[in-house]
Structure formats: structure tokens, C-alpha cells
Amino acid sequence: MNYEKLFSKGQIGKMQLKNRVVMPAMGTALAGSNGEASPDIIKYYEERAKGGCGLIITEITRVCDEYGVGVANQLSATAPRHVASLQKLARTLHKYDTKVFVQLHHPGRETSSRLLGGKQIVAPSAVMCKVTQEMPRELSTEEVEGLVKKFVTSAKIAQLAGIDGVELHAAHGYLINQFLSPYTNKRTDKYGGHFANRMRFISEIMVGIRHICGPDFPVSVRISANEFVEGGITLDEGVKIARYLESIGVDALNVSAGIYESSATIIEPMSYPQGWKKHLAEAVKKAVNIPVIAVNVIREPSFAEGLLESGSVDFVGIGRGLLADPNWANKAKEGKDKQIRRCISCVSCFEELSTGGVLKCAVNPKMGRELEFENLPKNGDDKVVAIVGAGPAGLEAARVLKLRGFNPVIFEKENELGGALQIAKKPHLKEKIQWLIDYYQEQIKVLDIEVRYGIDATVENIKELNPYAVFVAAGARPIVPQVPGVESKNVFAAEDVLKGKVSAKGEKIAVIGSGMTGCEAAELLAMGGNEVAIIEMQKEIAGNVYKLNRYDIMSRLTKHKVEMLPCKKLLQITDQGVALMDTFTSATSLKQADKVILALGVQPNNELIPSLEEEFERVYVMGDVSKPARIGDATRQGFEKASIL
Structure with missing residues (x-):
């Protein structure tokens, strides 16, 4: 399919973009401990730029070191020392004609005192977030004025580093959003009360950026067009805010939804269909004349093209889709849609991040480790590797082994690929798991990997291959408790x-x-x-x-x-x-x-392992057969084992 709209040039302010694919900001925790753009985070973004993305917006970038910590190892733009690494990031992405914005962020009440060294969190008003469950201290008028200057300073640091523009994070219940919303702003000074006062904080930030960075430095604002909480910003209020932001000189609006207390509308689970919130962007688009970027659980290029054709948006925000496949845009442009590893909306990426780890992806084990696995050796010399089981661990191992020059042969006792994925896709609203099966089916075909269906692997039929190594990904079976009556017909x-x-x-x-x-x-x-x-x-x-x-x-x-x-x-x-x-x-x-x-739960199908280890020198165990695991654990183990063989 020819995606004419998706790959047409676009404009934000005076900045031209090569296409309409925007990677929105997503926290990674891949930055250095001092907030610098580390080699890891630069490589992570570089892979998405190389993959054809038109604009990349960095993860939440800190503007205040004292109360503004969103995650550990967070990208920062708080001091001159951050210029050099941001400059390296900009230069790296510019090689691919990809533009880059830094997203300026302060969490306000949506953080933890643990991240602030024990200090009480701050907010426009002392209204506790029901998710973080920490009561914030209300900021004084003088402190708010000081935060305006911090946002402006961070914008200038980004500009000095050669970053193409900035985005103000005024969505998802973070600090600027807290000022905008009547749900969280109960102030009685000049920053609270009626609409104009609630807009004052972001207005002063915009005035400062325009004064310090000049009229041609692009500024985007990310908004939650609907907070989906009682007493919060409704779509009508969201449209009013959008019009106001246009009137004060904002160059683009990045439309999202929700706050932490309605977080399923920000990071949608698998049950949410593509485009479920497109009406939000459409309402904003009708109300303003500046470009509208929007996230819409977009997973497929055809869906993105449809949104552009209908005029719902000017740019499509592909977030988790670019975690799953950094080459999403290039594959779409080259007509290789079937080879796109689509995000299945399992939300394990944000589960990893919220528990203090770094961002990971269940279907793309290389995500966040691009530097570590930059150059996998191609030294397989066509050596045969037997793989027991065509679940996610076995399939990922086979894919990587083939790319490295090995000759993987998969034994699968069923007559179809997927292993436990075939069960996982069966529940209500879990159809997206079929996308991962589809991806591996296409990889098996494109890479010409041999799969022997309907065959139980044994020591004898594996020996016939004379394999260099054996990978065991035989899965697991349900646990049956030892209680009276468990064998009953009911x-x-x-x-x-x-x-x-x-x-x-x-x-x-x-x-x-x-x-x-x-x-x-x-x-x-x-x-x-x-x-x-x-x-x-x-x-x-x-x-x-x-x-x-x-x-x-x-x-x-x-x-x-x-x-x-x-x-x-x-x-x-x-x-x-x-x-x-x-x-x-x-x-x-x-x-x-x-x-x-x-x-x-399940228990491993590990009966074959002892005899395999006795017979073969190199036996690798992965997936549920190692211990009951989830999709991300299985693909990671398959990838890692195949990369070190």
C-alpha cells in the first residue's frame, strides 16, 4: 500500500518534517545518573531515527532537580552541563533527517518523596493523587514564579544544544496539567480560580520561552483533552484550552488523555481498540489552525493513514509501536507491513518502568539494549541448532540464530506456531496476541527457517540432525493440585x-x-x-x-x-x-x-532436559520450561541465548 499522507512532508512552525510519523515522549530511565543523554539513550533514539521517524520527542526531561524528579535516571535539562550530551543526541538524530524535541516536565503531585530524597512532593494545591497516595505541599506564589523560570531555562539549554524545539508536558496529570485543571487547582492567588488564572502558569512559560529562545523556536504542548475524572477537564474544557494555547503562540498541540487516576486512558491495556480516542483529536483539530499530533493506540500504518486522510490529525503519534519495532516507518514505506512487529498493548513496558526498572518491551527484547546488542556476530557458518518448541522463546531464538548465520530447525508437537500464545489469544479482547504469532510466521517465511510440525522432539530425532546446540523451549502444562476429588468429571x-x-x-x-x-x-x-x-x-x-x-x-x-x-x-x-x-x-x-x-498456574515440561544434557554439549533452556514466565521473559531469554551462542 502506498501511504501517501503518512510520508508527505509536514510543518510545525517554521520547521519542516520529512513525514508525519512522530515518536511521542515515553519515560525510559536510560539516561545517565546525572541526567545526561547517555550512550544507551542516544542509541535507543538513533534506532528510531534510522527506522524512518520524522520527529522524536524525548522522554520526560527534568526542569527542576529539587522537586521535579519523575523517574530515576531521567533525562535532564537543568544546567549547562547537560548541553554537551543533548548536542550529541541532536547531531546523531539529524544524520537521518529526523527532528528532535525535548519534552520539558515536572511531575508535581504525581511522583514519590522516595525520588526526592524524602522531601514532601509539591503541587499547585494540597490535593492528593489517589494513585501515588502522598499528600503534596501547596507551592507558594514565589515558588511558582521560580518554576516558570526553570521551564524557560531548560528550553534555552535545549536550544543551545541544537535541539529543534521543545514540548511542554501539560498532560497526564503532571504539574502544568495540575494548574490547568479545576480538579487539582484550588488556589486563590493569581495562579488559581477562574480559567485565565489557571492558564497563567503555562502562559508565563510561553512568554519566557519566546523572549529567550526567539519567535522561530518551535513549541509544542501535550494536553489531556479529557482527564476522564469527575471534576476534571472535560472535552469541552480541553478544546477551550487548545484554543487558548493557540492564541498565546503555541506551534503545535499533542493531544492525549487522562491522568494517573484514569491511567488506562493514557497507557491503554490490550482491550482498547486502535483509535478509541480519535474523537478527542478531531474536536481539537476542528477548533484550531495549528498542527495537531495525537496518540490513538495506533499499531498499523493503514490505520495511521486513515486518520490522516480523514483529517482527524496532522501527525500520528506512534509510541509503543516504535518500542516494539523501531523500523515501523521504514517497513511501512517499503510495503513490508507484514514484517512490522506490532505492539500488542500488553503494557509490560510501563510495568517495568513503574517498578523502578528501565523501559523494556515484551515483543522486542533488544529495546533499551540497542548499544549492548549493536553488532551481533554473523558467525553461525550454517551450523544446525535444534529448537524444541515453537512458542515465543523458541521462535525468537530461531529468528536471531538465522540472522547470525546458523541453521535453526524447530520441532513443534502441535500443527501450528505460537505455543502458549495460541492459548493466550483466546480470552475476550486478547486478539492482538495473534499479531505476534503473525509476525513470527512472516519471519519464518522470510528467513526460510525449517519447522517440523506435529513432531515430538526426542533425543533420537534430534541426534539425527547432529546439532551444534540444542535450545529447549518446550513450554509448560497446567498445575493440578493434590486434593480429593480433583479427578472428578466436573x-x-x-x-x-x-x-x-x-x-x-x-x-x-x-x-x-x-x-x-x-x-x-x-x-x-x-x-x-x-x-x-x-x-x-x-x-x-x-x-x-x-x-x-x-x-x-x-x-x-x-x-x-x-x-x-x-x-x-x-x-x-x-x-x-x-x-x-x-x-x-x-x-x-x-x-x-x-x-x-x-x-x-503451570509447571515446566522439563522431562527431556536431563537426557539432552547427557547427550549434547550445548543445551540451552528458556521460556516456561525454565520456569513459568510471561511473553517478555520468553522472548528475552530466546534472544539472549541466541545472541551468545
Whole structure:
């Protein structure tokens, strides 16, 4: 397909862009400990520039070292010492005709005192964020005036470094957004109250940047056009803010949504479809004459082209899509859509970041480690490597091995690729996982990798290959607890529910275990017209599920009236149901159930490993067969093992 709009030139202020692909800001924690643009973060951005991106907006970039820390190892523009490394970043990206903006950021109340050395967090008003759950101190008028100067100083530092422009982060509930919103701004001084006063903080920042950096230095503002919280910015208010920002000389608007308390509208889980919030950008676009950039859960070039053709936006923000595949733009331009490794919206990237780590991607194990794996040696010399299992670990290993010049041969006992992915895609609204299977199917085809379907790997048939190495990615099987009645005809595995092997309507069903698999099986059964209860030993249902995914699945389970029974240990399964013990009181009870569904996790299929290790010199174990893992763990292990062979 010829993406004429996507690859047409664009304009922001007096700056011309080679195409309409914008990489919006995403925190990485890849910067140096002093806030400098480290070799790691420069290489990370360089891969996206090399991949064809027209404009890259850096991660949240610190403007205040005292109260403005968003993440550890955060890019900073607070002092002259940051000019040199930002200059290197700009020079590197400019080699590919890619423009770069620095996103200026202060978290306000959406941070932690832990990141501030124990100091109390600050905000326009003493309104606590329900997510961070720390009460902020209200900034004094003088402190606000000082912060205006810090934003302006950071813009000048960026300009001195040869950065093409700046973006003010006035979205997602961060400091500027807190001033804009009646939900968080309860001030009674010149920075609070009526609309004009709530706009004063960003207005003064804009005036300062124009005065210090000149009229031709582009400034974009990222806004949440709808905060999706009661008492916050609605779309009507968001459009009013957009018009105001245009009137004070902003060159472009980057439209997003949400704050931490509505975070699923910022970093959407898998259930959210492409373009679900395009109406926000469309409303802003109709109201202003300056360019509109917008994120819209865009995963496919055809969808991006459609947004541009319809006039919904002027530039498409491809965020997580560029984490998953830095070559997204080039592949689209070259008509290689099928080779794009599409983001599956699993949100593991932000789970990693929110738990204090660096940004990672479940489907792209090289993300954030571009420098570490810059030049994989091509020294395979066509040596055969046997791979047991065509799940994500085995497939990623095969892909990397082939690129390195090895000759991988995959043994897969089923008649299709994907392994556990074939189960993972079955639950309601999990269809995007098929995209990862599609990607590997295309890689198998393009790289001409041999797959032997319907064959159980044995020592004997592997020996026939005389392999240089053996990679074992044989997956796992469901755990069956040793309790009385577990062999009864009314007991099934959650996998069987997801595969459609269990039929039930109008029945009472007990699901044992509240991991993601148990919750998803419960949802399917509830949607099928059954009375479903989830039984969990721990004190919290879905307690080990990342908060964004947990909120998403729990809201749907509540909608389907699924009963939640935490702190209950399974003692026995009978024809009448399940005997349970309360883990606090030790009281026993019987929960009536026509069917019992087991969702207690998986155990490795590792029976073959000892005999393989006895027979072959190089045996590598990865994925669920090593220990139960998630998609990101599996692809990372496959990538790493294949890169060091």
C-alpha cells in the first residue's frame, strides 16, 4: 500500500518534517545518573531515527532537580552541563533527517518523596493523587514564579544544544496539567480560580520561552483533552484550552488523555481498540489552525493513514509501536507491513518502568539494549541448532540464530506456531496476541527457517540432525493440585475453557485461582450466561496482575457479576461443589458448583532436559520450561541465548 499522507512532508512552525510519523515522549530511565543523554539513550533514539521517524520527542526531561524528579535516571535539562550530551543526541538524530524535541516536565503531585530524597512532593494545591497516595505541599506564589523560570531555562539549554524545539508536558496529570485543571487547582492567588488564572502558569512559560529562545523556536504542548475524572477537564474544557494555547503562540498541540487516576486512558491495556480516542483529536483539530499530533493506540500504518486522510490529525503519534519495532516507518514505506512487529498493548513496558526498572518491551527484547546488542556476530557458518518448541522463546531464538548465520530447525508437537500464545489469544479482547504469532510466521517465511510440525522432539530425532546446540523451549502444562476429588468429571483446566472445550450455560462454576488466566476464563464463562465465582487463597483477587491490566479485567468481571472469594483455600472437590477453608479464621464452607475450573498456574515440561544434557554439549533452556514466565521473559531469554551462542 502506498501511504501517501503518512510520508508527505509536514510543518510545525517554521520547521519542516520529512513525514508525519512522530515518536511521542515515553519515560525510559536510560539516561545517565546525572541526567545526561547517555550512550544507551542516544542509541535507543538513533534506532528510531534510522527506522524512518520524522520527529522524536524525548522522554520526560527534568526542569527542576529539587522537586521535579519523575523517574530515576531521567533525562535532564537543568544546567549547562547537560548541553554537551543533548548536542550529541541532536547531531546523531539529524544524520537521518529526523527532528528532535525535548519534552520539558515536572511531575508535581504525581511522583514519590522516595525520588526526592524524602522531601514532601509539591503541587499547585494540597490535593492528593489517589494513585501515588502522598499528600503534596501547596507551592507558594514565589515558588511558582521560580518554576516558570526553570521551564524557560531548560528550553534555552535545549536550544543551545541544537535541539529543534521543545514540548511542554501539560498532560497526564503532571504539574502544568495540575494548574490547568479545576480538579487539582484550588488556589486563590493569581495562579488559581477562574480559567485565565489557571492558564497563567503555562502562559508565563510561553512568554519566557519566546523572549529567550526567539519567535522561530518551535513549541509544542501535550494536553489531556479529557482527564476522564469527575471534576476534571472535560472535552469541552480541553478544546477551550487548545484554543487558548493557540492564541498565546503555541506551534503545535499533542493531544492525549487522562491522568494517573484514569491511567488506562493514557497507557491503554490490550482491550482498547486502535483509535478509541480519535474523537478527542478531531474536536481539537476542528477548533484550531495549528498542527495537531495525537496518540490513538495506533499499531498499523493503514490505520495511521486513515486518520490522516480523514483529517482527524496532522501527525500520528506512534509510541509503543516504535518500542516494539523501531523500523515501523521504514517497513511501512517499503510495503513490508507484514514484517512490522506490532505492539500488542500488553503494557509490560510501563510495568517495568513503574517498578523502578528501565523501559523494556515484551515483543522486542533488544529495546533499551540497542548499544549492548549493536553488532551481533554473523558467525553461525550454517551450523544446525535444534529448537524444541515453537512458542515465543523458541521462535525468537530461531529468528536471531538465522540472522547470525546458523541453521535453526524447530520441532513443534502441535500443527501450528505460537505455543502458549495460541492459548493466550483466546480470552475476550486478547486478539492482538495473534499479531505476534503473525509476525513470527512472516519471519519464518522470510528467513526460510525449517519447522517440523506435529513432531515430538526426542533425543533420537534430534541426534539425527547432529546439532551444534540444542535450545529447549518446550513450554509448560497446567498445575493440578493434590486434593480429593480433583479427578472428578466436573473438573477442568482453565486452558480447556479458553480453547472452547468446556461448554456451560446457566450453571454454577467455581474458578480456582485468580491469576490472569483464571480471571479470563471466569470472564468467558460469565459472558456465556453462567454464575461464576473466583476462589483465591491470597487476600486479593488478581493480586499478581499489573495494576493497569488488573483494573481492566476487574472492571469487566464486576460488570458480569462474577463473585470474588479471596482468602479461601481449596480443601476438596465434590459433586456438590468445593469445600473451602478461610485462611484467616480456619472456618470451612461449601461453595456450590456444577463445574470446577483449575487456574493455579503451570509447571515446566522439563522431562527431556536431563537426557539432552547427557547427550549434547550445548543445551540451552528458556521460556516456561525454565520456569513459568510471561511473553517478555520468553522472548528475552530466546534472544539472549541466541545472541551468545
